Amino acid sequence: MPTFLSELSTLLGERYLLRQPADTAPYSLDWRQRYQGKPLAVALPGSVEQVAALVKLCQRHQVAIVPQGGNTSTCGAATPDDSGQQLIVCLRRLQQIRQLDAANHTLTVEAGATLLEVQQAAQAAGYLFPLSLASEGSCQIGGNLSTNAGGVAVLRYGTMRELTLGLEVVLPNGEILHALSGLRKDTTGLDLKQLFIGAEGQLGLITAATLKLFALPSAHATALLGVNDMDAAINCLNGLRQAFGERLSSFEVISHSCQQVITRHRPGQLPFTAPWLLLIELADSGNNILLNEQLVNWLARQNNILDGVIAQSEAERRKLWQLREEISELQKQDGPSIKHDIAVPTSALPAFVRDCAAALQAAFPSVRIVAFGHAGDGNLHYNVSFTRPGNTQLFDDENTVNELVYEQVYRVGGTLAAEHGIGQLKRHWLERYKDPQALTLMRLVKQAWDPQGLMNPGKWLSSHPLGKEDLGFCANTRSLPPQG
Template sequence: MPPFLAAVAAIIGPQHLLTQPQDTAAYALDYRRRYQGLPLAVALPGSTAEVAALLQLCQAHQVAVVPQGGNTSTCGAATPDASGRQLVIGLRRLNRLRAIDTANDSITVEAGMTLAQLQQLAADAGRLFPLSLASEGSCQIGGNLSTNAGGLAVLRYGTMRELTLGLEVVLPDGRVLHQLSALRKDTSGLDVKQLFIGAEGQLGLITAATLKLFPLPTAHATAWLGVAGSQAAIALLSALRQAFGDRLTTFEIMSQACQQLLDKYHPGQLPFIQPWAVLVELSDSGDSQALQQQLVDWLATQTLGDGVLAHSEAERQRLWQLREAMSETQKRDGPSIKHDIGVPSSAIPVFLAECEAALTRAFPGVRILAFGHAGDGNLHYNISFTRPDNADLFEDEDSVNAIVYELVYRHQGTLAAEHGVGQLKGHWLQRYQDPLALQLMRSIKQLLDPQGLMNPGKWLSALGDE
């Protein structure tokens, strides 16, 4: 064994160092199978002290580090390159509950805990951790923080940035930032933990977090509604906010093309197919039946298409399963050019109309699948063509992206609303981000990681030198 790897094994134990191709293969390929790397090895530390020792060792030997959680990134943010010289640090062994304080509604967990495990810990304590993602069974808290994940309940609870009270982070030189405070108010200087949320492991390695908990809702009112168009959907969103305030937890939209695709692979499960479908959920304390009746009474005053209300938890879960099946159904149907974009909710209808017109002019026969979290303006806007098997789909990717992103930024939006930037979108970020913001990002990277060893090849690297 080479001296460097022998030193790694001495820190974490030989059984936690993976070097054989059959053992490292799962860490070398991204979720969408677009990026294939070749790691030097995979290290699985079991404590913050071991992570700190690893980063000190890597800096001394000039070995680059790729932090990896559940490996659910859709933009190659956690994939090593093909050089065979980057050490993947997997966090699955850092999965402990450190503290839970129900009086303060806070919980401290390690970064390798899966989101589903954290949700269950909160529920067992009679509390809610509201982040909810389709990948929650495998994605890890460190990855959620590193991409500032949002998911299905941002409308009410916010992204991971809003859900985070404190962090523990190992810096590239091995020093440990201890900021696991559970305070909600602290004006003692700059809030430095915010640097690491959304940084995709390029400034340091998050090892633990203190997060907000909320009262566990006891009442839900969930409805699948049909509307005549995206403008009607956004008008409904505004009216629901006015009527129900922060009890409106979720507002999801799905185009007719998405509904037709779901019906193709899940026949008989959709309640109906309309120009647009909306999944609405209210949550509160008290009794579900009373909340459901409030929603029914209010909907009776609106002009809508078909609608279905969930009268039981089983019916509620069936409606949610339809929404959560969309991404996997599209993957099953074939490749697509995916966009994780965000625009102000009020701009969604005009963006959709303008972008469809522009793409149709440029690519006759284009198929657009638009769905997502309209309550916070985050759309999954995915493109495929009618050509057989979409064989040459990605040859057109840059041209498609240029059209989509130009319109996104015309409407004051973003090209990365919740999945991060990774190695997929760095050059686009450089084109559209404010130049001064880019300069500040480069300066922070240089300050914290002057040797460029933390997750190289991702978007901060793509920004280049000033």
């Protein structure tokens, strides 16, 4: 290893190779403080050529690479194991906007730019880049691509998969795949970029992407509504879809116990509570007053809305969104929970919410379910904990809780990973629920591209069989009682 590190230091410059525990610490622990790794070092390359040379060096010395973006993964996807042998590679220094092609509505950006920086660059030129997540100030485009990130505007604009036209990738052999296309149509063979989107850094290091831009909406109508149950929520969703078509850009839900978390940490901020709150937004390129009037008229015809407020200004709109965006952070402060990021067909959400709660309550009478998320996409962050803060006993039953939840999810044709990915947390569950042929095909791709398994090993594409230790917590990485 000393030879490898001195060659790497010569390549990057010593200041861009972090080796001291105090310097590597922020990269070694995940956002939830659940996975604690011990990297060999953290490399901060400054150009695509340096990334390619670094990967070739790693090949020569057989050093495993853990790509890391903003380190906001909620499932340990960017954390190394504790062997002290894996190199974290963070592309934060690659943050240039390479091109904004206004006439083509595209923006080409390097992978280390944060999502917020990309949104701001688009906005400064009069365009919208619509991906929007609560972690947008920290997460990076490379991480967004590698997790196929979703967020609050998927209903209208799609996930990162739909928002991406081209990629530049350093492959596991150190060669560069030049596929930064700005084309919306191209049938010259397989669409290889899609293999890297959602691959969680296991097939290569994404260094740049060409992303779609959209017209900036000039009008917004944003409302917080209360309904009695998920049936009423889905009726409301479908009514809004019928009435407003693609102008419906967000449809978020907040369960009653989640409202209690908000109220505990932000007393007086929620204008009202209800069994379920809906945060909905319409957007178009017309007139604000007109759009708001149309929403008010539509709401006046509904008979299952218990209460509601409509934002009267941009400041009020921001305040409503802030309440929604803070939930993950507030829940982290509220104590640990067993987290799920599930999606089911929207038509099945009411049955899922009902049946899953019944199954959990039967098994764990004191269970508290904090559910919130992007119900317009069928996606719920479904977090399970005890009512008594500080009680960690529930984690002894984590496998049972997961099993109960995932059985209900798959019974209605859902998925166990909607937008946060698999990482280390859900590896063994993927093994159980994913179609075996699909898993075999994915691993064949991995084997062909990365035969030595040097790209982000220990995650779900690894070919080594799962051991007993993989059940519940990941192998190798030291697992901690989660903080969030």
